[in-house]
Amino acid sequence: MPGALSVPSRKLGELTVSAQGMGCMGMSHGYGESDDAQSIATINRALDLGISLLDTSDFYGAGHNEELIGRAIAGRRDEVVLATKFGFVNRLGEPTVIRGDAAYVRQACDASLRRLGVDHIDLYYQHRVDPDVPIEETVGAMADLVAAGKVRHLGLSEASVATLRRAHAVHPIAALQSEWSLWTRDLEQETVPVCRELGIGLVPFSPLGRGFLTGRYTSLKALPESDMRRTQPRFAEGNLEQNLAIVEKLHDLAAERGVSAGQLALAWVQHRGEDVVPIPGTRRREYLEENLAAVAIELTADELAAIDAAAPAALIAGTRYDKVSMTFVNG
16 A cells, blocks of 8 residues: 555544544553554654544553654644543542543543644544533533633543533534444444434444454464553453454455455444544554555445344353453543
8 A cells, every 4th residue: 555545534522533543542651562663653653644643642651652742743733633532530548549530531632732743623522421420511521622722523432422512512523432342332222313413423443442443463472461451351261262253253254255354344333423433543554555455345235234143132142341440431
């Protein structure tokens, strides 16, 4: 995939972005050791190829990921739609805490701006909903950031339908970021229709099932000791072997099209709608280019039905997070 591509655009609310973005979490957090130089080269390659949406959070690497992106986009700010998140409080060795109070929203935003080295954030998400603070207070404080010119558009992550409605009544919500892939389809029955009713775009994270749907991981031995997937039930012994049946079927379908299983799984997500902008993550340029090629894959109704049939909910073993992390979902 040499040279620049013509990547189509999509809308998240009133925000125009590339039809596929890039999740940057793994460059600093969750998946074992990483290489800053390699990550910066991958970010710049993404921009060269026409990806505009870069997604990060103040939680990833305790701020390291924002600093990394700041270095990578220096001199290229006008090419980037920059999305970051707040809410998880970084406290080494202590239980995870979520904050959404107005004072913390302001504090977190200013800290992110400093780390990113920019004067505004294009899309600012609450990473998880604080159960102890009314969403009206949180979004009201986020709206104040828009009025101050520090933020352009607002988003929520893993929020419930009721929370989305209340938040949107305070200030337009441009995007909901939640997990959505062939093996995580919780959004489809209730959340997606409400987002479309309200004009809220959808940003699926982990659209490749944290890499599992690519077929690269067939046992825990393939994962570094510090990899967070080792703690996730779907990768656990017993569950992993059952879930591999999905990947085997995807491989067969992908072979018929002459693409990889990961590309087919990602193309399926891209076909969920023109208001859907997946953000697959990678640290390596070759995987970035493989992911981006999925944008150009056109799937027929019969092919989409066959892909759906390859990953029925009843076949998927294990929850997507452990018990504690699942309590932060759908807030």
